[in-house]
Amino acid sequence: MEKIILGVDPGTQLMGFGLIAVEGNRASLILMDVLDMKKIESHELKIKHIFDSMIRIIDAYHPDYLAIEAPFFGKNVQSMLKLGRAQGVAIAAALSREIPYCEYEPRRIKQSITGNGAASKEQVAAMLGRLLNFSDMPKHLDATDALAVAYCHFLQKDIPEVTVVGKPRKAKTKSWASFITENPDRLK
Numbered sequence: 122m123e124k125i126i127l128g129v130d131p132g133t134q135l136m137g138f139g140l141i142a143v144e145g146n147r148a149s150l151i152l153m154d155v156l157d158m159k160k161i162e163s164h165e166l167k168i169k170h171i172f173d174s175m176i177r178i179i180d181a182y183h184p185d186y187l188a189i190e191a192p193f194f195g196k197n198v199q200s201m202l203k204l205g206r207a208q209g210v211a212i213a214a215a216l217s218r219e220i221p222y223c224e225y226e227p228r229r230i231k232q233s234i235t236g237n238g239a240a241s242k243e244q245v246a247a248m249l250g251r252l253l254n255f256s257d258m259p260k261h262l263d264a265t266d267a268l269a270v271a272y273c274h275f276l277q278k279d280i281p282e283v284t285v286v287g288k289p290r291k292a293k294t295k296s297w298a299s300f301i302t303e304n305p306d307r308l309k
Contacts, residue, residue: 125151127184127215128271129175130263131192131208133167134159137261138175139268140182141253141275148275150253151182153264164203168210175214187215187222188274190230190266225273230266233273245269 123144130137139153156174158167189211192204208224215222228238235248246258246265249272259265 124186125182125184126186126188126271126274127178127182127220128267128269128274129187129189129208129211130266130270131190131204131211132158132263133164133203133207135261135263136171136174136207136211137263137265137267138178139264139271140178140184141268141271143275148253148272150255150268153259153268155259155261155263155267157261164206168206171207171210172214175211176217179214179218179220184215184220186274187212187220188270189222189224190270191224191226193227223274223277225270230269230273233276234269242266 123142126141126143126148128137128139128141134157136156136158137153138156140151141148142151156171158170161167161170189208192201192208212222231240231245232238234240234245234252237244240248242262242265246262249265249268250256250258252272253268
């Protein structure tokens with residue numbers, strides 16, 4: 122049965138998104154692109170644009186999971202707050218459509234794609250081109266960054282099919298049926 126993973130690289134100037142289809146142990150590219158918000162002047166309107174766009178993407182492609190890059194700690198507190206809001210709005214859009222999400226640290230994403238947690242954006246993009254069989258690189262590597270998050274999620278065989286807050290954790294159950302049996306209180 123095919124599953125679709127939506128990967129997001131949060132941002133308030135450019136927000137990357139990528140979709141992959143997963144069938145068994147194979148993944149294939151559906152789409153990768155960016156939301157370009159450079160011409161939107163106010164932060165409030167950017168946040169609204171992110172939410173509205175995420176809803177449109179979700180409604181068009183019906184992803185089964187959202188995989189999102191966790192913000193890394195920078196020196197500029199205001200930038201971090203804005204980035205956190207962008208990430209939160211993307212997560213809220215997924216949750217509004219009952220899509221579970223998982224967030225991944227940038228080093229873990231790069232490590233899972235290239236084997237090197239300090240790989241450059243270009244190295245990640247090139248490896249994804251080989252893994253997903255595409256050669257046309259996007260204008261903005263934020264799109265391949267988002268695709269990398271989706272592919273990283275695909276590679277995590279131990280992720281439960283429930284919302285995971287924070288760092289991914291190992292699955293305690295193997296299926297929805299066993300999850301429901303073992304966790305009746307979580308379904309309320």
